[in-house]
Amino acid sequence: MKRYVLSAIVLMSLVLAGCGGSDSDSSQPAPAPVPGDSRSLEAGGALQAPAKDQAPTERQEIITGQVSITADDPVAVGRQIVDKVDAVGGRVDQLTEQPGSEDQDASSSLTIRVPADDLTRTLDDLRELGKVTSVSVTKSDVTMQSQDLDARIGALTASVTRLQGLIASAANTADLIEAERALSERQGELDSLTAQKRLLSDQIALATLTIDVTTTDTERPSSGPDNFWEGLVAGWHALLSAIKGGAVVVGALIPWFGFVAVIALVVYGAYRLRRMYNTPRRPTTGTAPQKEEANTE
Template sequence: MGSIRGSRSTVRSGAVALVVALALAGCSAGPTEEAGNADRADSAAKAPAGAGPGVAEQQGQPAAGDPVRYRADERAIIYTGSMTVRVENVERAAARAATIVTGAGGFVGGDKRTSGDSDAEASLELRVPAAKFGQVVDEIAGLGDPERRDIATQDVTEESLDLDARIATQRARVESGRRLLAQAKNLNDLVMLEGELAKREADLASLEAKKRRLADLTALSTITAVLLGPGTHGAGDEGQPGFVAGVKGGWKALVASLAVLLTVLGALLPWLVALGVPVAGVVWLALRLNRRRRPLPPPA
């Protein structure tokens, strides 16, 4: 009996010691450790089922509220450029520019030229693939002496993705409208559903047209190249200060004023002829009658 009581007291003493040790361990664990445990529990709850620790970080997905980042090859960018180049021969330079563009996989969208000995000018609208935009710009600039270059870009990635989503939604609406139209049982429902379906199809066609236009602008860049002859005045020549520029400006103003004056005279000439001839005839006839009525002077 004494051995049994001794063993029971030993067990009770061990249990009490274990409870005291657990209490001390709980007190020693501070709020930092408890917060860390809570964070790990939340992460484990948000992670997909069966995923190990650190899976959310390994997936590389952006957190909520972070901006979406696209790679350079995933972006939709519209490139536009305009440049002015002084060349020796405008015709040869324009032909060479067309060859450069067609060789890069593009085409000439517009061609305006003014001929002359030294004041010839050509304005070309060139459409080139976006990947060859910089190369074509450099080659066009190499045709002569570049005087002006203006390059602009427009990022339309978000607009393109928005159009894709709207087109997918509108296509689903069109399909649902067609199904409802096939199930119409009376004339009123048929007419109403046909009108709604036509409206949805028109909206879908408009969205698809915008998408095609945007795809065309991103696939083919636009370059406006102005080729000037040796004696042609460029767009920035008139803004240069100095005596020569003043003389040129005064001469142009004089020529413009004379042109306006001659225009006014030309407009008034028909009226002067139409009204002046009858008035002159009346005045001449009145003077002639007045002379006949005047008495003769007495003889000396």
């Protein structure tokens, strides 16, 4: 009998121990989230994935670049670049063409705006028109600036809407004047920020490229003579050029010589007249006075 009672007590102890263990496991705190894990804890301790609307903000950039190209005909290449820009829906902000001359080589300079998404395509098209000697592209992140403008524009738009409602329901003239003054200030700030946002959006949408097109680098022929006969001919041409240049100089100086000669004659004539009038005249009649003889006694 005692053995049955002892067995019953042992069995009851085991049942109570199992219940206590299960209660202790359920009362343990949920595991802490791992640092850097973007998932949040649900009720009951389960990890929850981030919502889809919490995606990172799209990066906004202003792209500028510098491209140097050499070609046989820079002017023609510059006009082809204009056609390429029109084909991708861009625009040309500046175009300078310099035809070739004896003293200066031909060249073209352009500032173009092309869609930022078509920048790679535009650079590939430029490589087909000539030899690209250098390419430099810079990207400036303006995401925070764009978001700040959007927030300020939204706040000012709400403020303008409220002020318009106050003006419509103004009870007296003083309130109406105060609301109109505040509305004028808010509207001016809103227009300024809207213009800044429009300019920034244009700079983001269109990349700016400055393109310089020059002639192909070729070795210039030597300008000096290579033998005796060429030296003799070069000297003869130099002599003729010197004579021609001297004749031109003399022809240019002859009128000045005539003018100086006239001035000199006028000055000399005036000097002669002055000297003539200032010289005393000698008597032309009568006898010359005789010298008195000294008395010598």
